[in-house]
Amino acid sequence: MSASERASGTPQAALLLAFLILIAALAANYLFYRSLVDDQDATLERHVRQLAEYVHADMLDGVNEQILAHQRMAARFDYHGLEDWSGWQREVSLFKSHHAFYHAIGVLDPELEIIWIEQSDAATSDARLIFAPARYHAGALREASQTGEFVIARPVLIPGGRFTLTFYHPIGVGVAHRGFLAATFSVPDAVERMISDMFRDELKLRVRSRGEIVFPYPEPDEFNTYQWQAGFAIDLDGDGDAMEFEFGLSESSRQQYASALPRVAIIGGSAVSLLLAIVTFLALNAGRHANVLARSNNRLEQEIRERELAEQEMELLVTHDTLTGLPNRTGSTRYLERILADSEGEKGQLALMFFDLDQFKDINDSLGHQLGDQLLCEIPRRLATVLKDRDFVGRHGGDEFLIAAIRPLREDIEQLAINILRSLDHGFAIDDNRFFVSASIGIAYYSESGETVADLIQNADTALFKAKNAGRNQFAVFTREMFSQAQHRLNLSRDIRHALDAGQFRVVYQPIVSVKDLSLVGLEALLRWQHEKGYQVPPQEFIRVAEETGVIGRLGEFALERALSDLAEWKKSVKQPPGLAVNVSGAQVREGDFAEKLSMLLHRYRIQPELIHLEITEEVLIENLMRNRRMLEKLNDIGMRIVVDDFGVGYSSLAYLKNFPISVVKIDRGFIQDLADDHEDQAITRTICSLAGDLGMQTVAEGVERLDQLELLRQFKCDFAQGFLFSRPVEAEAISTMLTGELPWRNVATEAHQ
Ligand code: C2E
Ligand code: MG
Ligand code: MG
Numbered sequence: 202m203s204a205s206e207r208a209s210g211t212p213q214a215a216l217l218l219a220f221l222i223l224i225a226a227l228a229a230n231y232l233f234y235r236s237l238v239d240d241q242d243a244t245l246e247r248h249v250r251q252l253a254e255y256v257h258a259d260m261l262d263g264v265n266e267q268i269l270a271h272q273r274m275a276a277r278f279d280y281h282g283l284e285d286w287s288g289w290q291r292e293v294s295l296f297k298s299h300h301a302f303y304h305a306i307g308v309l310d311p312e313l314e315i316i317w318i319e320q321s322d323a324a325t326s327d328a329r330l331i332f333a334p335a336r337y338h339a340g341a342l343r344e345a346s347q348t349g350e351f352v353i354a355r356p357v358l359i360p361g362g363r364f365t366l367t368f369y370h371p372i373g374v375g376v377a378h379r380g381f382l383a384a385t386f387s388v389p390d391a392v393e394r395m396i397s398d399m400f401r402d403e404l405k406l407r408v409r410s411r412g413e414i415v416f417p418y419p420e421p422d423e424f425n426t427y428q429w430q431a432g433f434a435i436d437l438d439g440d441g442d443a444m445e446f447e448f449g450l451s452e453s454s455r456q457q458y459a460s461a462l463p464r465v466a467i468i469g470g471s472a473v474s475l476l477l478a479i480v481t482f483l484a485l486n487a488g489r490h491a492n493v494l495a496r497s498n499n500r501l502e503q504e505i506r507e508r509e510l511a512e513q514e515m516e517l518l519v520t521h522d523t524l525t526g527l528p529n530r531t532g533s534t535r536y537l538e539r540i541l542a543d544s545e546g547e548k549g550q551l552a553l554m555f556f557d558l559d560q561f562k563d564i565n566d567s568l569g570h571q572l573g574d575q576l577l578c579e580i581p582r583r584l585a586t587v588l589k590d591r592d593f594v595g596r597h598g599g600d601e602f603l604i605a606a607i608r609p610l611r612e613d614i615e616q617l618a619i620n621i622l623r624s625l626d627h628g629f630a631i632d633d634n635r636f637f638v639s640a641s642i643g644i645a646y647y648s649e650s651g652e653t654v655a656d657l658i659q660n661a662d663t664a665l666f667k668a669k670n671a672g673r674n675q676f677a678v679f680t681r682e683m684f685s686q687a688q689h690r691l692n693l694s695r696d697i698r699h700a701l702d703a704g705q706f707r708v709v710y711q712p713i714v715s716v717k718d719l720s721l722v723g724l725e726a727l728l729r730w731q732h733e734k735g736y737q738v739p740p741q742e743f744i745r746v747a748e749e750t751g752v753i754g755r756l757g758e759f760a761l762e763r764a765l766s767d768l769a770e771w772k773k774s775v776k777q778p779p780g781l782a783v784n785v786s787g788a789q790v791r792e793g794d795f796a797e798k799l800s801m802l803l804h805r806y807r808i809q810p811e812l813i814h815l816e817i818t819e820e821v822l823i824e825n826l827m828r829n830r831r832m833l834e835k836l837n838d839i840g841m842r843i844v845v846d847d848f849g850v851g852y853s854s855l856a857y858l859k860n861f862p863i864s865v866v867k868i869d870r871g872f873i874q875d876l877a878d879d880h881e882d883q884a885i886t887r888t889i890c891s892l893a894g895d896l897g898m899q900t901v902a903e904g905v906e907r908l909d910q911l912e913l914l915r916q917f918k919c920d921f922a923q924g925f926l927f928s929r930p931v932e933a934e935a936i937s938t939m940l941t942g943e944l945p946w947r948n949v950a951t952e953a954h955q
Pocket of ligand 1: 727786906
């Protein structure tokens, strides 16, 4: 930052600088104004002095003229004497009437006694007083009688506020001395008279005699402070007592002569100073603003650069997956959109594959997320061994990948899908772990199975669902039927929420009987949905959709609560209530607070945990081995029984069931259906029953419809049976009657025993 920048760095500094400039400019302006005023004063003073000189000359002329007149009158008196006295008297009276400022003119004898006097009316009463000074100046007069010089008496204030001055002129000198001519006049009137009209308005005049102000009398207040600019003294009789005249310019002529320049200078100069300060302030501020602007511009540019970089990074983050470095869902969509656009007019079949690892969750849960992540990083490498450079791979999320490829024929695409699946066959070796993982693929062909990326992804996902359902480790191609199925599922999921609120769901119960004596030992709670359109929706269907869409939580809670409240009712009427089997779906288990919710319900309906059998399919059990085991152990600890439902359809091995706190194995209906005729089913059922018995578990056979099936089960030492042979699932009220009265299958029981 330069010095000036620093100086003007802040608005305060700019203001201070502007203020200093204002002060300096005002000071300079004032000095200039003062010099103008001084100049002007000097000019005026010169002017006044000049005027004063004129007045001086006028005065001298005037006074001398009077003195001459007095001397002439004295000389004529001396010449004529008292003989021709009347002519002289006339002359003097005439003189006095011509010179109005005279109060009196008279003749004194050598003893200073008045011989004759011509006086104005106003002064009559004071005539003596007027001549009294003569006595006061007796010495001077005696001397004058010898020298012939005239004597001026000191001024006397007479009533009316006027000073008078008296001249004494000797008549005759020495031995011929015959007296004095005394002339008294009003000083102000005389002065007025003697100053020429020309100057009267222009000047202010003050006259002192022997230190006393004699004109004007009384002195106006303003004269105290008035600046007298010129003056002169007249000592007529040479006795050292001069009359001092002082002059100044009258206010009106001062204004007349005063130039507007100083005023213009001070006003204009002040305005210019202020303007200068403002301009300085603005200029500095503008400079400062310019600096600030330049700095903020720099900062802005830097920020823009940083933002661009950040945006690029963000873009990369937004469009790419940090783990595998592949385009993520957003990025994939963008790439795929470009691929669709570029493929226009290109020959061959464009296909989008939805690739999903089978049971990746298990790998993650059992071997740890870190290893799961490493596996996910390996997948693109493995895919690269069968894909071409032009093919696209993106990560859609979790263990799902999107693959886009163009091949001449559909068969080529399907072959590619097979190659991808095969490429996983030789397993993965990560951190000394060697494991195998399969995948399922859903394929959507462009443009038959979708014209937009979103449609293609969704339809490939639907096909993937199909591939998973069909047993995994395979691919499925999207078809129109799948679309309608998917649509149906979508409608269904929407309907389920509505149906729950509208009370369209209810719970029915199917008895479970003891194979030994066909007594009622338990009930399985099964959900029923009476759709508002009149038909029943099969549980398998809505349960699956509910699981897929997440509404299973609410649905399961509803079934559980209803079953428990029904059981609480039944408990009131029977001593030994039957066990209650409730189906628990994978999604419910996964929710995490399942155990807590269940405990709360048990507490609310005051039901012993021992009465509750939780039916969980083996698929759900192995889905998350560690966590499910912990949860099931917790439930088992509080007394609940765990039942493996539909046993035998999956990968079940009784060996691994050892790891779980399982009390009952429910043999899938599939083995029971043809039990009487199918030897293999017989062998399997027998083995399950005996192995379970060895492991301390009880067995239930599902779907028992016929007596021969029951008979075989008895042989195999199966513990319990459930099926239409005994009862279809029935309403809660029907169960109440069963519990208190005769069991409807009693006859069957008797038959079977015989
Ligand atoms: P599941 O748990 O295996 O239930 C037994 C199914 O077999 C029931 O079908 C029952 O009606 C049927 N069944 C019983 N005896 C016979 C028979 O002798 N012959 C034939 N053909 N079928 C018989 P349902 O009620 O249609 O239920 C189907 C599945 O839906 C259930 O299979 C269960 O997995 C699921 N499910 C039903 N209710 C619920 C529920 O509240 N929660 C959950 N998560 N799943 C439920
Ligand atoms: Mg069941
Ligand atoms: Mg079952």
